[in-house]
Amino acid sequence: MDQFSAHLDRGWDLVQRGDTRGAEASARRALEIDPNSPEAHNLLGYVAALEGEGEEAIEAYRQAIALDETYLEAMLNAAEVYIHPIGDYEQAIEMCDQALELAEVDEEVIDALLLKFDALLGKGDAEEAGRVVARMPEGPYDNPNHTFLVGRAYYEVGRTERATQLIEEASAKDPRHAEAHYYLGLVRDEQGDMRGATQAFLRSRELDLEMGMPPWAPNREAFAALAKKASDELNPVLRRYVERADLYVSDLPGMELVAEGVDPRALVLLDGLATDEQGRPERQAGDNRPCARVFVYGLNVARLAGNVDGLEREVTLALEREITATFLETDQDEKTLN
Secondary structure, X not given: OOHHHHHHHHXXXXXXXXXXXXXXXXXXXXXXXXXXXXXXXXXXXXXHHHOOOHHHHHHHHHHHHHHOOOOHHHHHHHXXXXXXXXXXXXXXXXXXXXXXXXXXXXXXXXXXXXXXXXHHHHOOOHHHHHHHHHOOOOXXXXXXXXXXXXXXXXXXXXXXXXXXXXXXXXXXXOOXXXXXXXXXXXXXXXXXXXXXXXXXXXXXXXXHHHHOOOOOOOXXXXXXXXXXXXXXXXXXXXXXXXXXXXXXXXXXXXXXXXXXXXXXXXXEEEEEEOEOOOOOEOOOOOOOOOEEEEEEEHHHHHHHHOOHHHHXXXXXXXXXXXXXXXXXXXXXXXXXXX
16 A cells, blocks of 8 residues: 555544544645645545534535546535535535536435435425435435435425334444434334333433534533523523523433433523412512523534534524523413413
8 A cells, every 4th residue: 555545544544533633634644745636635624524614624625626526525525514514505505416417326316415405404495305305216225324314304304104114224224323313212202102202312312422522522611601601692581581590511411301301402401490380480580580500411512513613603592492482482372362
């Protein structure tokens, strides 16, 4: 094996081990040997994406594609970053369409269609997303991840029966697939199988914990400071419900909470709510805090944010949704009834 290939292979091996710094060093050594290697630029982009550096990743992927206009893998990698964390769905769709023109086998077609589906959902075009699902090769799928992702796509467009078949198959083929177990919990919940749903959600939680926080995530203390800042800077109408609450940061909801019905992928949880005689959230705080404790689940927030810059925004949005649903929508429902 020549020195260039050795650096490239070592880089991908280090990626699999979670050593992003080592992988980046290997990619840069490969580029020193061959600055015009699309493969080395693709590896550099992949590492940057893992580090939460979306713009750097896109720059590297674009360079790889400029050096090889038929580099389908770099196109798909770029589309994934455009979808998340960047959120440029039009660019993602453009990349997917380029990849579809080059795709020669079912696996390549599936990869491109799945990313295009996610981009269309992201931009809110559910109708076109449904048409993309209809173009999926029927299977069976050799890759368990394809089995799951196609099943998830069917679930998102409301074809629950087909989704259930594929998601159950994926979770059986790959017992360590956290996403497959999470969606298995969702479909079982829809079927009324609460015990089965809880088991699947707990398994998903266990696998998420094993995976841990992404390499770019701040430590617990910094995350707590960030969450406190997000809480303090809420709109005053919302902030008053949590401004005297104690704030805690944890990786994920506890297994006992999941067993009681809390979503293992929840971002925040309001706890210790003051209630009136009917058990409804108390709006007149008096000597009591409307909410005594706020839990922020860092691993779930990080998954959604995709990079450090998006963390505070995701905490803010999650708090806004939860406070509104807990307090303000309850008020509105009561006014409607009266």
